[in-house]
Amino acid sequence: MEMKKRISLELRNRSPAEVRELVVDSCRSADGEVEGVTEEFSALEVLSMVNVGLGSLAKLPALPKLRKLEVSDNSISGGLDALAEKCPNLSYLNLSGNHIKELSSLQPLQNLKNLKSLDLYSCGVTAADGYRDAVFRLLPQVVYLDGFDPDDNEVPESNDYVEEEEDDEEEEEDGGGSEVKMSVLVPVPVLVLVLLSLSV
Template sequence: MDMKKRIYLELRNRTPSDVKELVLDNCRSNEGKLEGLTEEFKDLEFLSTINVGLTSVVNLPKLSKLKKLELSDNRISGGLEAFAEKCPNLTHLNLSGNKIKDLSTIEPLKKLETLKSLDLFNCEVTNLNDYRDNVFKLLPQLTYLDGYDKNDKEAPDSDAEAYEKGLDDDEDEDEVEEHDEETVPGDEDEEEGEEDEDEEGEEEEDDVSGEEEELNDDEDDVEEQQGLKRKREFDEEGEGDEDD
């Protein structure tokens, strides 16, 4: 698929001014140049043209809001001075897998004052002695070169962090849903009410048992008194018979 047709499909009935991200990876460029991309994409912030056969960026339109530009796995060997004029607010530039051989080729990038990250993986320039030190000296505005800072600390992967955060949010939501399923609102009150009823029932049983014990004690007292009374009567009768 050629680049013009790809851009048309990526628009999806939108106007170019509505587009902030545009991915044209693996399509075909005509004569190694950008096609179909115009200054109408005035709000474009991210552009990816990986493996499209580019040899030059001279046809890059002026995109003042462009911040991230992916140009890896093309055949670019020079002409990088176009970036300062066409996209002066770039913060991330990926030129890995291109035909950049020496430091003089990337020297025009020092005019990109906002450039913080530059990737030159698999470019011949990376084989030069003291490559990293020299690039940081040449481009002092850089924070990361090939994914690492001057102290070899790896750059954070914002996309990965966002993805992980999304997973954490999903897990939190799942935990909330499980909690809601286990304890439906109102169930706790019902359970507490049932516990209170059980406790009251136990107290009532204890009270009844106590009353039964008291009744039994009273019955025992009555029987004992009746027994004593009969004994006295029997004794009195015996005494009367002796007197006779």
């Protein structure tokens, strides 16, 4: 399926400005460029274009709210300059399985000041001696490279999970509290009956 057609299906009668997450994995880009994604997607925070035949990100529109960009398993070899200008808030970038062979190809990412996580699995650049150290030196803002920090600590679970866990704990506490209240309230009528029977 062509990328433009897939995007129109994904919209499901919404306007582009309402879309916060767009996944068009495994469809086809006719000319190796981003198609169908326009500046109208102004609220877009997550964009996934995995295995769509991209050779370049040059036609990526300005997406000021974009935080996460998944473009793994494409044919991108460079031309990452557009990202800093068009997606200044990008914090996660997955370029795994692309044709990035030289460290110099990553240099434009220095301008992505919010970039915290970068994935380059199966890119030619990963075969270079001292690859990880070199990338962390080149991109000091990056905290996680291929899922690990400079000390080989894995990316922690997302904050969303932690918040859900905390919510569950609060519900359990609330539930426990209401049970205690019930146990205090239940004996009161019994006590009243006992007192009434004593007075008779």
